[in-house]
Amino acid sequence: MATLNINLQFSGGMELLFDNQKSINVQIPSTFSDKAVEKHATNMRDLIAWTAENLVQERPELFLGNDGSVRSGILVLVNDADWELEGELEYEVQDGDEIVFISTLHGG
Amino acid sequence: MATLNINLQFSGGMELLFDNQKSINVQIPSTFSDKAVEKHATNMRDLIAWTAENLVQERPELFLGNDGSVRSGILVLVNDADWELEGELEYEVQDGDEIVFISTLHGG
Amino acid sequence: PFEKVTKLTNPEIARYGRQLILPGFGIQGQLDLRNCSMLIVGAGGLGAPCALYLGAAGVGRLGIVDHDTVDISNLHRQVIHNEARQGMSKAESAALSVRLINPHCKVVAHDLVLDSSNAQPIINSYDIIIDATDNAATRYLLNDACILGGKPLVSGSALRFDGQLTIYNYRGGPCYRCLFPTPPPAETVTNCSDGGVMGVVPGVIGCLQALEAIKIAAKINESDVPTMTIFSANASTMFRTIKLRKRKPDCIMCGDAPTITKLIDYVRFCGASATDKTPDLFL
Amino acid sequence: PFEKVTKLTNPEIARYGRQLILPGFGIQGQLDLRNCSMLIVGAGGLGAPCALYLGAAGVGRLGIVDHDTVDISNLHRQVIHNEARQGMSKAESAALSVRLINPHCKVVAHDLVLDSSNAQPIINSYDIIIDATDNAATRYLLNDACILGGKPLVSGSALRFDGQLTIYNYRGGPCYRCLFPTPPPAETVTNCSDGGVMGVVPGVIGCLQALEAIKIAAKINESDVPTMTIFSANASTMFRTIKLRKRKPDCIMCGDAPTITKLIDYVRFCGASATDKTPDLFL
Numbered sequence: 001m002a003t004l005n006i007n008l009q010f011s012g013g014m015e016l017l018f019d020n021q022k023s024i025n026v027q028i029p030s031t032f033s034d035k036a037v038e039k040h041a042t043n044m045r046d047l048i049a050w051t052a053e054n055l056v057q058e059r060p061e062l063f064l065g066n067d068g069s070v071r072s073g074i075l076v077l078v079n080d081a082d083w084e085l086e087g088e089l090e091y092e093v094q095d096g097d098e099i100v101f102i103s104t105l106h107g108g
Numbered sequence: 109m110a111t112l113n114i115n116l117q118f119s120g121g122m123e124l125l126f127d128n129q130k131s132i133n134v135q136i137p138s139t140f141s142d143k144a145v146e147k148h149a150t151n152m153r154d155l156i157a158w159t160a161e162n163l164v165q166e167r168p169e170l171f172l173g174n175d176g177s178v179r180s181g182i183l184v185l186v187n188d189a190d191w192e193l194e195g196e197l198e199y200e201v202q203d204g205d206e207i208v209f210i211s212t213l214h215g216g
Numbered sequence: 217p218f219e220k221v222t223k224l225t226n227p228e229i230a231r232y233g234r235q236l237i238l239p240g241f242g243i244q245g246q247l248d249l250r251n252c253s254m255l256i257v258g259a260g261g262l263g264a265p266c267a268l269y270l271g272a273a274g275v276g277r278l279g280i281v282d283h284d285t286v287d288i289s290n291l292h293r294q295v296i297h298n299e300a301r302q303g304m305s306k307a308e309s310a311a312l313s314v315r316l317i318n319p320h321c322k323v324v325a326h327d328l329v330l331d332s333s334n335a336q337p338i339i340n341s342y343d344i345i346i347d348a349t350d351n352a353a354t355r356y357l358l359n360d361a362c363i364l365g366g367k368p369l370v371s372g373s374a375l376r377f378d379g380q381l382t383i384y385n386y387r388g389g390p391c392y393r394c395l396f397p398t399p400p401p402a403e404t405v406t407n408c409s410d411g412g413v414m415g416v417v418p419g420v421i422g423c424l425q426a427l428e429a430i431k432i433a434a435k436i437n438e439s440d441v442p443t444m445t446i447f448s449a450n451a452s453t454m455f456r457t458i459k460l461r462k463r464k465p466d467c468i469m470c471g472d473a474p475t476i477t478k479l480i481d482y483v484r485f486c487g488a489s490a491t492d493k494t495p496d497l498f499l
Numbered sequence: 500p501f502e503k504v505t506k507l508t509n510p511e512i513a514r515y516g517r518q519l520i521l522p523g524f525g526i527q528g529q530l531d532l533r534n535c536s537m538l539i540v541g542a543g544g545l546g547a548p549c550a551l552y553l554g555a556a557g558v559g560r561l562g563i564v565d566h567d568t569v570d571i572s573n574l575h576r577q578v579i580h581n582e583a584r585q586g587m588s589k590a591e592s593a594a595l596s597v598r599l600i601n602p603h604c605k606v607v608a609h610d611l612v613l614d615s616s617n618a619q620p621i622i623n624s625y626d627i628i629i630d631a632t633d634n635a636a637t638r639y640l641l642n643d644a645c646i647l648g649g650k651p652l653v654s655g656s657a658l659r660f661d662g663q664l665t666i667y668n669y670r671g672g673p674c675y676r677c678l679f680p681t682p683p684p685a686e687t688v689t690n691c692s693d694g695g696v697m698g699v700v701p702g703v704i705g706c707l708q709a710l711e712a713i714k715i716a717a718k719i720n721e722s723d724v725p726t727m728t729i730f731s732a733n734a735s736t737m738f739r740t741i742k743l744r745k746r747k748p749d750c751i752m753c754g755d756a757p758t759i760t761k762l763i764d765y766v767r768f769c770g771a772s773a774t775d776k777t778p779d780l781f782l
């Protein structure tokens with residue numbers, strides 16, 4: 001099965017959910033399918049679910065939101081751009097992408 | 109004749125030599141030749157000479173050194189790396205390269 | 217009432233000479249600063265350097281909001297205060313330090329907790345607002361008050377080795393709610409008292425907030441697209457600039473048909489007290 | 500003589516509590532700072548924030564070198580001084596401000612011009628050296644003295660809207676001469692007095708110098724490769740991190756067979772006086 005090489009990065013405290021790793025290189029399948037959706041190219045929704053299942057050590061509710069997205073207060077970047085500019089959950093992940101999960105900070 | 113698209117950037121005061129432009133996109137020939145050297149792929153030596161001739165508005169001695177290089181106190185970057193790591197004057201310029209000329213600062 | 221002027225005095229020209237001669241800033245930039253009023257909310261780790269540099273640089277009127285008092289455990293990072301001022305109002309202490317550097321700056325100390333009952337008139341009386349606070353509730357409060365008052369909001373935050381910097385509600389860019397429509401779960405929020413912070417990390421971010429406020433006042437780089445600057449003090453590449461979305465037309469605060477038209481109860485909205493000093497730790 | 504300790508006192512633990520709890524720093528990091536001595540050369544735009552943050556953070560012994568006196572035209576950027584201290588030695592003024600924040604820090608004011616006749620013993624008596632000077636001659640002097648004394652050199656510079664930050668002579672990275680073997684032509688060198696500087700630009704760089712010195716002292720990120728951080732305050736992407744060459748084996752100062760084995764005449768070497776206040780402008 002074809003795979004995509006993705007660099008995941010964690011900042012602003014997100015790394016605490018990932019065994020204090022700030023950067024993890026992963027290989028994920030290039031397509032996903034489940035009961036609800038036909039086989040399709042891997043998108044951010046799939047990547048987030050895959051990350052929660054395979055990488056989050058404990059308390060996945062600190063990473064996942066209710067709608068298949070990340071929880072509120074996490075900003076996602078696709079190659080140094082706000083993912084909203086790229087289509088958010090529907091963005092099709094490309095081989096070599098750098099995806100960053102940032103927890104917003106409130107301290108000062 | 110084939111050309112290379114290069115992004116030249118200027119920082120730390122170098123931009124004052126280039127009509128206050130911090131970034132200039134240029135097209136330069138992909139090969140050079142002169143009396144001394146056979147036709148060869150464009151290298152940093154050629155790019156520096158070409159830049160001095162075509163872009164420096166006045167006082168080229170504030171850009172050029174004596175040996176075909178830049179004057180002392182200028183650091184050159186090739187795609188965000190010190191050009192010394194890339195071969196300095198002998199580096200063969202690639203299409204799409206970002207070349208930065210930085211004047212070292214001494215103020216504080 | 218803050219009176220604007222049409223020219224700088226000779227003592228001002230002597231004091232600001234090193235900025236006046238800057239190409240792209242000049243006398244006009246300095247005059248723009250002199251005729252600008254700015255409000256710094258928070259005189260802690262971020263507000264300390266921000267107030268020092270804005271006061272020194274020649275901002276005409278500088279408001280400083282803080283309800284807290286100086287504590288010894290602040291002094292590793294809040295370098296605008298000092299040991300002799302333990303127990304003094306942080307707003308007063310910060311104002312005093314700025315006045316000692318630059319008597320030309322009209323400093324106003326607001327020794328109070330900013331909340332929905334008092335924020336709007338205070339925000340409205342300044343040109344540029346700087347978020348140097350330490351909790352989510354006040355960050356939403358400031359965002360909404362800045363949208364309602366039409367003020368740019370220079371937002372900074374810092375925790376542990378990390379910092380973030382964004383300008384909200386400025387030239388078509390997003391507001392805080394465009395990025396974060398829903399407050400984070402209270403158990404994921406931590407402040408510097410509980411999570412810890414390397415002192416110079418808010419130092420860097422506070423300086424950058426002062427810089428952004430000066431650039432807004434002096435109309436430098438008005439064509440820049442909205443970005444967030446992310447600072448990781450313990451990474452080998454310390455800074456990253458990311459491109460942000462524009463204002464969202466469907467934002468309930470700054471969108472085309474906003475549904476929030478006055479300040480709400482932000483403590484309830486965020487599910488955590490703005491002055492609560494011991495929220496759950498993040499992890 | 501600077502006495503090291505094996506544990507922090509209770510007042511120190513109370514003061515530095517917000518740093519002590521930091522993962523990756525902790526009690527040991529704070530103790531490393533307490534047992535470290537640092538020398539800041541220059542109490543101007545860069546030295547001001549650097550001294551404030553290093554003193555506040557808990558460095559055990561902090562030397563500050565400056566031969567100049569406080570002038571009103573410094574105050575837009577040198578926020579460690581204030582108006583009442585006009586005419587006072589900058590080294591003394593900076594030391595005074597640090598002591599007011601943190602009496603635990605042993606501050607030493609060196610009110611002198613650093614030159615080849617006096618630099619080496621001063622450099623040798625500190626662990627980490629911070630270059631916060633404003634001229635090329637002193638930058639070469641500090642580089643050579645740091646190589647001869649085996650000290651890491653945290654170098655910052657600022658002018659107009661631009662700043663630069665590098666660590667020299669540290670863990671296999673280059674020295675200043677590896678990058679710049681020949682001094683720049685004197686007419687291309689300008690300082691902040693003549694070229695101007697936005698006050699908060701050295702503020703940002705000085706904070707980053709303090710951060711890098713703390714990281715060296717607390718042994719954070721020892722595996723980082725040598726980089727230079729470049730700051731452009733008026734660009735939309737303000738920071739750029741570039742990868743630098745390693746130490747050059749043929750460097751005449753730090754190479755395998757150095758030909759310079761003691762300090763030289765740096766004013767002559769650079770063709771411009773270290774204390775000359777009116778060099779030719781760059782352009």
Ligand SMILES: [Zn+2]
Nearest residue numbers: 391394467470
């Ligand atoms: Zn909005």
Ligand SMILES: [Zn+2]
Nearest residue numbers: 674677750753
């Ligand atoms: Zn060397």
